[in-house]
Amino acid sequence: MSNPHIQTAPAGSRVFSGPILRPLLIGTGVVLAAIMIGLPVGAVFYQGLSSGIAAYAGAILQPDTLHAVWLTVLAALVVVPINIGFGIAAAWAITRFTFTGKKLLTTLIELPFSISPIVAGTAYLFLYGAQGLFGPVLEQAGIQIMFTIWAIFLASLFVTSPFVARELITVMQAQGSEDEEAAVILGASGFKMFLKVTLPKIKWALIYGAVLCNARVMGEFGAVSVVSGSVRGETNTLPLQVELLFQDQDTAGAFAAASTLTVIALITLLIKLWAEGRRSS
Amino acid sequence: MSVSASSPAEIPAAPRRRRRRSALPGFGLSFGLTAFYLGLIILLPIAALLLKAGSLSPSEFWAVISSRRAVSTYRLTLSSALYATIFNALLGFLLAWILTRYEFRGRRVLDALIDLPFALPTAVAGIALTTLLSRNGAIGQWLEPLGLKIAYAQPGIVIAMAFTSLPFVVRTVQPVLEELETEVEEAGHILGANDWQLFSRVIWPAVLPAFLSGASLAFARSLGEFGAVVFIAGNLPNRTEITALLTLIRIEEYDYPGAAALAAVILASSFVMLFVVNAIQLWQLRYVRRS
Amino acid sequence: MSNIQSQTLSEDGAARAEAAGSVGISVRNVAKQFGNFAALGGVSLDVQPGELVALLGPSGSGKTTLLRVIAGLEFPESGDVLFGGRDALSMSARERRVGFVFQHYALFKHMSVEDNVGFGLEVRPGGERPPKAEIRARARALLERVQLGGLEKRFPAQLSGGQRQRVALARALAIDPSVLLLDEPFGALDAKVRKELRRWLRDLHDELGLATIFVTHDQEEALELADRVVVLNKGLIEQDGSPQEVYDHPKTAFVTRFIGDTLTLAVTVQSGAAEVLGTVFPAAPGTPDGAATAFLRPHDLHVHPQGSVAGPAARVLGITPSGAALNVRLSVGGVGSLDAAISRQEFARLALKTGDAVTVSPRHAFIFRE
Numbered sequence: 001m002s003n004p005h006i007q008t009a010p011a012g013s014r015v016f017s018g019p020i021l022r023p024l025l026i027g028t029g030v031v032l033a034a035i036m037i038g039l040p041v042g043a044v045f046y047q048g049l050s051s052g053i054a055a056y057a058g059a060i061l062q063p064d065t066l067h068a069v070w071l072t073v074l075a076a077l078v079v080v081p082i083n084i085g086f087g088i089a090a091a092w093a094i095t096r097f098t099f100t101g102k103k104l105l106t107t108l109i110e111l112p113f114s115i116s117p118i119v120a121g122t123a124y125l126f127l128y129g130a131q132g133l134f135g136p137v138l139e140q141a142g143i144q145i146m147f148t149i150w151a152i153f154l155a156s157l158f159v160t161s162p163f164v165a166r167e168l169i170t171v172m173q174a175q176g177s178e179d180e181e182a183a184v185i186l187g188a189s190g191f192k193m194f195l196k197v198t199l200p201k202i203k204w205a206l207i208y209g210a211v212l213c214n215a216r217v218m219g220e221f222g223a224v225s226v227v228s229g230s231v232r233g234e235t236n237t238l239p240l241q242v243e244l245l246f247q248d249q250d251t252a253g254a255f256a257a258a259s260t261l262t263v264i265a266l267i268t269l270l271i272k273l274w275a276e277g278r279r280s281s
Numbered sequence: 282m283s284v285s286a287s288s289p290a291e292i293p294a295a296p297r298r299r300r301r302r303s304a305l306p307g308f309g310l311s312f313g314l315t316a317f318y319l320g321l322i323i324l325l326p327i328a329a330l331l332l333k334a335g336s337l338s339p340s341e342f343w344a345v346i347s348s349r350r351a352v353s354t355y356r357l358t359l360s361s362a363l364y365a366t367i368f369n370a371l372l373g374f375l376l377a378w379i380l381t382r383y384e385f386r387g388r389r390v391l392d393a394l395i396d397l398p399f400a401l402p403t404a405v406a407g408i409a410l411t412t413l414l415s416r417n418g419a420i421g422q423w424l425e426p427l428g429l430k431i432a433y434a435q436p437g438i439v440i441a442m443a444f445t446s447l448p449f450v451v452r453t454v455q456p457v458l459e460e461l462e463t464e465v466e467e468a469g470h471i472l473g474a475n476d477w478q479l480f481s482r483v484i485w486p487a488v489l490p491a492f493l494s495g496a497s498l499a500f501a502r503s504l505g506e507f508g509a510v511v512f513i514a515g516n517l518p519n520r521t522e523i524t525a526l527l528t529l530i531r532i533e534e535y536d537y538p539g540a541a542a543l544a545a546v547i548l549a550s551s552f553v554m555l556f557v558v559n560a561i562q563l564w565q566l567r568y569v570r571r572s
Numbered sequence: 573m574s575n576i577q578s579q580t581l582s583e584d585g586a587a588r589a590e591a592a593g594s595v596g597i598s599v600r601n602v603a604k605q606f607g608n609f610a611a612l613g614g615v616s617l618d619v620q621p622g623e624l625v626a627l628l629g630p631s632g633s634g635k636t637t638l639l640r641v642i643a644g645l646e647f648p649e650s651g652d653v654l655f656g657g658r659d660a661l662s663m664s665a666r667e668r669r670v671g672f673v674f675q676h677y678a679l680f681k682h683m684s685v686e687d688n689v690g691f692g693l694e695v696r697p698g699g700e701r702p703p704k705a706e707i708r709a710r711a712r713a714l715l716e717r718v719q720l721g722g723l724e725k726r727f728p729a730q731l732s733g734g735q736r737q738r739v740a741l742a743r744a745l746a747i748d749p750s751v752l753l754l755d756e757p758f759g760a761l762d763a764k765v766r767k768e769l770r771r772w773l774r775d776l777h778d779e780l781g782l783a784t785i786f787v788t789h790d791q792e793e794a795l796e797l798a799d800r801v802v803v804l805n806k807g808l809i810e811q812d813g814s815p816q817e818v819y820d821h822p823k824t825a826f827v828t829r830f831i832g833d834t835l836t837l838a839v840t841v842q843s844g845a846a847e848v849l850g851t852v853f854p855a856a857p858g859t860p861d862g863a864a865t866a867f868l869r870p871h872d873l874h875v876h877p878q879g880s881v882a883g884p885a886a887r888v889l890g891i892t893p894s895g896a897a898l899n900v901r902l903s904v905g906g907v908g909s910l911d912a913a914i915s916r917q918e919f920a921r922l923a924l925k926t927g928d929a930v931t932v933s934p935r936h937a938f939i940f941r942e
Binding site (some may be wrong): 014015016017020022025026028029030032033036037038039041042043044047085086089090092093094096097098099103106107108109111112114115116117118120122123124125126127131132133134143154158161168177180181184189190191193194212215218219220221222225226238240242243246251254258261262265266268269270272273278 | 285290303304306307308310311312314315316318319323324325326327328329330332333372375376378379382383385387389391393394395396397398399400401402403404405406408409411412413419420440443444445463466476479484501505506507508512524525526528529532537540541544547548550554555558559
Binding site for chain 1 (some may be wrong): 664681743
């Protein structure tokens with residue numbers, strides 16, 4: 001979502017850079033941002049550690065919570081590679097060829113960004129659930145998808161599919177296809193061209209998109225709420241576990257689990273910063 | 282050096298020629314994979330949802346979506362999203378402004394933090410905001426005695442929505458502000474314009490499309506927000522219940538057609554917002570005229 | 573402008589071409605559309621093995637499209653392309669074994685110069701790929717040949733524009749192409765570098781003996797370098813001939829205007845000829861009677877002492893130097909101002925000053941109906 005940016009020009013002749021206005025604007029912005037963003041993060045760690053380190057560790061090591069961590073990591077391990085593959089295919093098709101319906105395809109790819117996660121979950125419910133489109137067929141075959149980990153995978157795929165695709169489309173569009181044309185003329189097969197010429201060029205955008213995708217998968221709540229059945233110790237992802245503990249009034253436990261997710265979010269931001277720097281160079 | 286005489290001897294009996302359409306390989310594979318994935322993962326579920334919603338007769342459908350409870354969720358969700366977007370539009374613009382035009386210590390840190398609401402799981406945001414703003418929370422305890430009930434009331438919903446959609450306005454406005462040339466402002470000053478004139482006549486018009494685009498994205502996100510809102514909202518029917526939650530409740534009550542109808546309404550609002558954002562972007566292209 | 577190169581391939585050149593494995597290129601009636609835009613409207617062209625041909629024209633004329641069709645980067649709606657008699661359109665760009673140099677070089681920025689040049693050899697399928705050591709040796713040899721020895725380990729970002737261009741050329745040559753295609757090879761360079769590289773490219777071509785086509789919008793460049801110049805306009809070939817032919821005997825108004833400087837005059841054609849500044853010249857074949865345009869080269873407008881020959885009177889408005897010649901601006905009775913180009917000797921002989929009254933007469937004019 002964010003963009004590589006250049007150093008700002010020195011102040012002076014620019015608008016609203018007077019000696020009073022400038023610090024006022026900066027101060028207001030920083031304070032408000034600190035309150036809006038910093039406070040909630042601080043609250044997470046404060047609450048998590050409020051009963052002491054021992055209780056904190058104990059809360060995280062609860063079997064249900066550990067299982068939730070495992071499930072969340074598993075979902076990320078499954079969903080992110082698949083969406084990377086999709087992202088590459090989509091970006092390649094869209095940026096390297098002309099065909100009718102390209103705008104439509106691009107809109108479809110970005111669609112999940114605009115759709116509420118509850119709607120996504122509900123849609124899957126009505127597809128694979130017992131009363132859904134494929135319900136009778138699946139029941140006959142003895143396969144259950146809804147309320148299992150498979151539903152979690154599918155719903156997560158839906159919600160996070162645009163992340164890698166969008167980054168790659170932007171970057172590959174800007175880079176143009178000349179390098180790939182040169183590679184093909186020099187005799188490279190499609191596979192070798194992709195490996196030796198395309199991939200090195202899109203490396204950072206790919207990492208950037210993958211990291212965002214990962215953060216979103218791990219944090220997905222709305223869609224997974226609908227499709228997972230929220231069975232404690234079985235189909236609870238970490239965000240669902242956080243909800244569960246919070247509703248149980250186990251504040252310390254809830255925030256301990258939440259802090260793990262927050263740490264992951266912060267690491268995501270760091271990687272994003274790093275990849276962004278490399279992407280714009 | 283002949284020009285265009287064609288000598289039959291030169292053209293061999295051509296074998297069945299494969300007329301390709303493009304120089305680069307992989308169209309079939311990439312397009313096929315993309316279409317397959319989109320169809321399976323995105324279109325199929327949405328089709329199933331629409332089918333389910335369509336299984337209701339028009340009068341049943343109307344009854345569900347116009348019930349008193351449902352309508353109060355619309356009112357609540359829409360108005361909260363609106364307030365949150367207005368707040369974010371202002372704060373977001375301010376943040377984009379100071380990030381692109383001033384140097385100060387911690388600017389890079391602030392810039393990275395802007396993306397936090399985007400990276401942080403919504404449930405985490407939800408419980409954190411609830412704890413802060415409830416009656417005995419760090420902030421709530423000061424505000425509650427003043428008569429400002431935040432958690433379990435609409436203000437809480439607005440703040441939760443504002444939190445999760447904050448990055449949108451900042452990130453859409455930032456690149457446009459960055460591209461404004463210093464020389465344009467210097468020229469304006471030399472011609473005698475003051476700061477306010479330059480801002481209102483030169484800078485603001487250039488930034489407006491991106492600003493509206495970001496605000497629309499923020500609004501759309503707020504309309505659909507669930508995780509961050511559902512903890513702080515209190516969820517009292519007809520009072521502090523958002524539409525997404527009502528949908529979930531209908532599912533838990535096994536009222537599937539009802540849930541489908543409500544989900545269809547939310548989906549429709551997403552499409553409307555999608556259309557609005559696209560229209561703004563088209564306008565922006567015409568306005569800016571960049572290749 | 574002068575082309576001291578021989579107009580036809582010498583026996584020497586032909587023998588070298590054969591040894592180089594060069595083939596000829598035949599383009600037959602190629603048409604290419606982009607949506608509603610007709611980039612090429614039925615174009616035919618022949619390039620002999622070892623020939624250096626320039627595709628010359630303004631932007632939008634279709635010259636780059638034609639080059640890309642030959643290379644396999646675009647596929648035409650209709651027409652044929654043959655390499656040495658073999659149908660090229662049934663081959664992908666990869667299979668055609670052409671050397672292509674892009675206008676902005678398209679060097680792989682993440683690879684060193686050496687790796688760039690060796691790329692075409694690295695990506696050969698297993699059986700055909702030479703051992704690593706040999707690839708490196710061949711890359712180095714090629715870099716020496718393009719006078720970039722010692723820069724193997726550098727990266728494209730560290731090179732100047734002229735150096736990058738030569739790396740691109742070396743990279744294209746590494747795969748032993750049968751044909752060489754260059755898209756505005758000097759377009760991205762500044763004037764001085766351009767002039768040096770032009771000469772160097774011609775010499776390299778003579779050494780290599782490959783059929784070579786290069787695209788340019790610079791007529792000076794085309795006339796100086798090429799064995800043959802093909803002038804394109806709006807997707808069609810206006811003229812195809814030697815530099816001398818195209819300059820001295822342009823077939824259309826467009827070619828006349830595009831190649832070299834021109835002075836234009838409105839004239840009236842009667843029975844296939846028209847009077848231009850007092851002298852009658854034949855119009856282009858097939859020009860109907862009526863209004864037409866006459867084109868003169870500045871050096872074909874001769875200046876004489878007043879009254880010494882038959883011709884319209886003129887007055888000298890100004891004199892400015894222009895390279896080896898002098899540009900004399902004249903006000904010609906009944907016509908307006910025209911710029912004549914006069915050699916220094918001629919100028920000295922006439923002893924012209926601003927304000928002098930003179931007589932002008934055209935030596936040669938091209939007449940077309942536009």
